[in-house]
Each structure stands twice: as structure tokens, then as C-alpha cells.
Amino acid sequence: MPTLKRMSPALDRIVAPGTRVEVIATGIRWAEGPVWVPDGGYLLFSDPPANIVRRWTRATGTSVFLTPSGAGGTDPKLIREPGANGLTLDRQGRLLLANSGGRTIDQFDLATRRRTVLAERFEGKRFNSPNDMHVARDGAIYFTDPPYGLAEGDDSPLKEMRVNGVYRRRPGGRIDLLDATLTRPNGIALSPDEQRLYVSVSDEVAPRIMVYDLDARGQARNRRVLLDAAPMKAAGGAGLPDGMKVARDGTLVCSVPGGMMMMTPEAEPIALIATGAPIANCAFGEGGRALYMAANDRVLRLPLRAGWQG
Numbered sequence: 001m002p003t004l005k006r007m008s009p010a011l012d013r014i015v016a017p018g019t020r021v022e023v024i025a026t027g028i029r030w031a032e033g034p035v036w037v038p039d040g041g042y043l044l045f046s047d048p049p050a051n052i053v054r055r056w057t058r059a060t061g062t063s064v065f066l067t068p069s070g071a072g073g074t075d076p077k078l079i080r081e082p083g084a085n086g087l088t089l090d091r092q093g094r095l096l097l098a099n100s101g102g103r104t105i106d107q108f109d110l111a112t113r114r115r116t117v118l119a120e121r122f123e124g125k126r127f128n129s130p131n132d133m134h135v136a137r138d139g140a141i142y143f144t145d146p147p148y149g150l151a152e153g154d155d156s157p158l159k160e161m162r163v164n165g166v167y168r169r170r171p172g173g174r175i176d177l178l179d180a181t182l183t184r185p186n187g188i189a190l191s192p193d194e195q196r197l198y199v200s201v202s203d204e205v206a207p208r209i210m211v212y213d214l215d216a217r218g219q220a221r222n223r224r225v226l227l228d229a230a231p232m233k234a235a236g237g238a239g240l241p242d243g244m245k246v247a248r249d250g251t252l253v254c255s256v257p258g259g260m261m262m263m264t265p266e267a268e269p270i271a272l273i274a275t276g277a278p279i280a281n282c283a284f285g286e287g288g289r290a291l292y293m294a295a296n297d298r299v300l301r302l303p304l305r306a307g308w309q310g
Helices: 009-013 230-234
Strands: 003-006 022-025 032-037 042-047 052-057 061-066 084-089 095-099 104-108 115-119 132-135 141-144 166-169 175-179 185-190 196-201 208-214 220-228 244-246 252-256 259-263 269-274 281-285 290-295 298-303
Touching: 009 269, 022 052, 022 061, 032 095, 032 290, 042 084, 042 290, 084 132, 095 132, 115 141, 115 166, 141 185, 175 220, 185 244, 185 252, 196 244, 196 252, 244 281, 252 281
Parallel strands: 032 084, 032 281, 132 185
Antiparallel strands: 003 269, 022 298, 032 042, 042 052, 052 061, 084 095, 095 104, 104 115, 132 141, 141 166, 166 175, 185 196, 196 208, 208 220, 244 252, 252 259, 259 269, 281 290, 290 298
């Protein structure tokens, strides 16, 4: 059963004492990319190896929403994850998909079901396998591009990029490379004032969460380690730094070795949700009254106090 470990009194303003973590979906090959859709009141989450995006509501349970979610007809000897990974909504409420198998960032209109490719190349070279995204207030899409979708990773014959980059797609379509030095960039988020950029690094040897200052042009400066997750990994924690979200009050919810951690902007721990297996990603839903988590072969829901984000 999932557990919630209180690590600071600060948790009490977020979660009522005695609250339990609920399992709402099971039987998934690898749960990822949850996103709450307010217009309709439902959760979407991806299953990259199964090439499916699923939909969940309290009333109807889980159903298939989109298949294929990524690229169809791929060779499993070359493409490890044919489906979409990270999901989010743009400023107009359209679904964005980090299309790991198709190696693109896609836009999907929930009303018309029309799909549009927004980003597929940088300086003429195809992306590796876009993994996760965050949409800024001006519509810019910040995203990561590790090689996880490729069967042989960095050694894949399909890999065109020299780097595993952190990128920004501007509203007009121009793409900027923000950091070319990370081995395995993964989860990504901005602080509420958009002055900071957070990036998880799911490197087995050096797992960590990075933070950058963003200048007036949205360029990333002053790169530094926010959280060194190596001690958690060495202690036997399952998983690696992966997906993350930032609440309106600045509280971070980050995948770490051992589960999903709530922490302050200074990386002081508040709580840990654990199952004994990796928890890959999360999303706030229901107007901030629930935290949804993609946890290996299942999806979890943690009720939150109303109005805690301010």
C-alpha cells in the first residue's frame, strides 16, 4: 500500500492528518505524464511502452483516450518507447504531448482531435525522444530531450543529436538550446514567478535536481544543484529524479529515489509518498485539491486541503 511520510510540520497545511493515498488505476505497463483537464474534470495519463494515453474519472474509471499516442509501426529493436511520455496543457487548453516515439512535441486539440507537430528538429537534426514539458505564461514550451525512447540510448543509430538537451520553444516556433551538458535531463518546471527553471537529471551515477536563474529573455543562467539525490539512491530508494510539478506557493513535488517528495524551494523535505517502486511523475488536479501520481504500474491520488496553494 502507498504510504505518506510526514517529514515536516509544513505538511499539515497541505494534507489533513490521517489522509491516505488512494490507488485509482492499475494494470499499466509504465504510468507517466498525468495531467488534469479542468474543462471536463478528468485525468489523462500516458503509458509510453503501450503507446496509449488513458483517461480517468471517478464516475467511469479508466478508458483508452488516444492510441497510438506517439508513433505507430515502430521497430522495437530501435524504438523502446513508441508512445507519448509527458503531457501538459497549453494556454488555450489544448493537450501537448512529448512524443517519445515520434521524437516530436505535438499539440492535440481536445475538441477536434486534430494533431499538429510543434517541434521536431533543432539546427536540422531530429530530437532524441522528448520526455517532459512546462508551458510558461507567454506560451513558451520548455522541454527535455533524453535518449530514453531509443532502444540503445546514446548508442542508437537513430540518434542525430550530439547532446541530450534542455530546450525552449518560443511562441513563434523558434527553438533555443538552454543546456547541452546534462546526461539525462528529465522532469522540468518553472517557479511561480518564472524566475527559476528546475530540471531533474535521472543519471544513475549522479542523480540530482538542477535549478537555473532565468533572465529577462528566458535564458538559463547560474546553473547549480538544488538536490543531490545520490544518498537516496545509495540508501536503496527505488527510481531516480523524474517528473515534477511546482505549486502556486512555490512548493515542489519531485520524483526522487524512494518515491515522490514534497519540498520547499530550498529543497527542505516536507513529505515523501512511497510505494516501494518508482513514482515517475505527478500533477495537481481538481483545482489543487488532489495530487495525482504516475507510479510504475498504477496511478495514485492524494487528497489535498482546499486553498493550500494560496
